[in-house]
Amino acid sequence: MADADTPLVLIVDDEAAQLALLGYNLKAAGFRVATAKDGDEALLAVAEQGPDVILLDWMLPRLSGLEVCRQLKATPAGRDAAIIMVSARSEETDRVRGLETGADDYIVKPYSVAELIARVRANLRRLRPTSSGQTLEVGDIRLDPDTHRVTRQGQVLHLGPTEFRLLGALMERPGKVWTREALLDRVWGRDIYIDTRTVDVHVGRLRKTLLSQGGEDPIRTVRGAGYAMG
Amino acid sequence: MADADTPLVLIVDDEAAQLALLGYNLKAAGFRVATAKDGDEALLAVAEQGPDVILLDWMLPRLSGLEVCRQLKATPAGRDAAIIMVSARSEETDRVRGLETGADDYIVKPYSVAELIARVRANLRRLRPTSSGQTLEVGDIRLDPDTHRVTRQGQVLHLGPTEFRLLGALMERPGKVWTREALLDRVWGRDIYIDTRTVDVHVGRLRKTLLSQGGEDPIRTVRGAGYAMG
DNA sequence: GATAACCGTCACGCAATCGTCACATCAAGG
DNA sequence: CCTTGATGTGACGATTGCGTGACGGTTATC
Secondary structure, rough: OOOOOEEEEEEEOOHHHHHHHHHHHHHHOOEEEEEEOOOHHHHHHHHHOOEHHHHHHHHOOOHHHHHHHHHHOHHHHHHHOOEEEEEEOOOOHHHHHHHOOOOEEEEEEEHHHHHHHHHHHHHHHHHHHHHOOEEEEEEOOOOOOOOOOEEOEEEEEEHHHHHHHHHHHHHHHHOOOOOHHHHHHHHOOOOOOOOOHHHHHHHHHHHHHHHHHHHHEEEEEEEOOOEEEE | OOOOOOEEEEEEEHHHHHHHHHHHHHHHOOOEEEEEHHHHHHHHHHHHOOOOOEEEOOOOOOOHHHHHHHHHHHOOHOOEEEEEEEOOOOOHHHHHHHHHHOEEEEOOOOOOOHHHHHHHHHHHHHHOOOOOOOEEEOOOEEEEEOOOEEEEOOOEEEOOOOHHHHHHHHHHHHOOOEEEHHHHHHHHOOOOOOOHHHHHHHHHHHHHHHOOOOOOOOOOEOOOOOOOOE
């Protein structure tokens, strides 16, 4: 059961009760579990054990979760892991800042165990193709998840955080038609209540940037359904 | 609107006012709604109607919400549903106990309608992950539900949403003769009042597109009965 | 505290698509 | 050949979906 192929989840939280609860549920779901009480322990554990997923609490003593995230993403082992920020604060700003710092996902308290497990699994799946420095490429567009850099025909394009994640989602499965709802899930996060038309606006902004250096429109609008890449 | 594809939400609460309020909001959000006043009614309703999401109040007469949750998760129909516990108590212990018992999510009073709807939707999405439909193929015509792409002999064909769904229905069961009424049900939706002749028009438009690149007419008209593929 | 970047929402306008009708055409029986 | 009911189809007004500029609000940065 707990062999090296079993995904390792590192839980970083300063509350012992949280560590116990999360650990219990994750073990029950078949994961290996490591724990850390603060940022320093977390950095050490990441370097030593190389976890696949890191559950990182927002509120930590000494270093904030945000700062820990930044430092983790600066280490080789940290870049190979998916970081899920856990927060009691639901404000948009926190989420954006978390994702900008390099977190791969975000979950807001209170969350369900089913949701947590689903998130961990989803990020594990996503880990393989993208997170290990794998640059996405569709046509003449390249997206580097590590450096957050997008180029078209060598030209570097500047994208906002949301548009970057939007493009990343579209490029991850070229051709697949995403409904606006699915994109809200994938790009904005679950349990976020946002007008679906907002997706249209961001697609428009993304298109504008992608077309700024000329070239064809790489995003296909499927009337009545959603959007797709390629 | 209220066809079988519309998700069914079962509300379990002993206060009539709560039932009415929640029911009103959920219906306004486009869900079908069923109600139950206590645990016994809930168990019956779940077995009979097989809801997709269950909103389960914590405080119930006779059986507690917790116990109802446990019993629900012991039934086949209950396991297929997402259970959201609704509680006025915000203590951590309650949440943990609720989730340990098998609830999929948890929402604490007072909550906003927007949050409630968002939770219900989020749990629905988790319940039915986007099934990657297999590409349909009849003769030289291919239809990919995933990419919403229709090709004939490699040529990409452009179809409107309705014609796409119409072709999908026909291709799903090649040879089967669909009556106009059945097609209205399948393609347009169950409780839609539309002239059956409209089907003829759309079949005509579909034929026109399918024949635009040459080839035989793949749709067979069965006089007095309806249409069939192949 | 001022500026710039970015976000989510709204309103407007255009184009695609829809449903219906009217008329043409067809199939089958007499 | 004629009749009759069913089907094909072009035209048209109405609706809907989508693109997009504008706007106010928030945050980061200096």
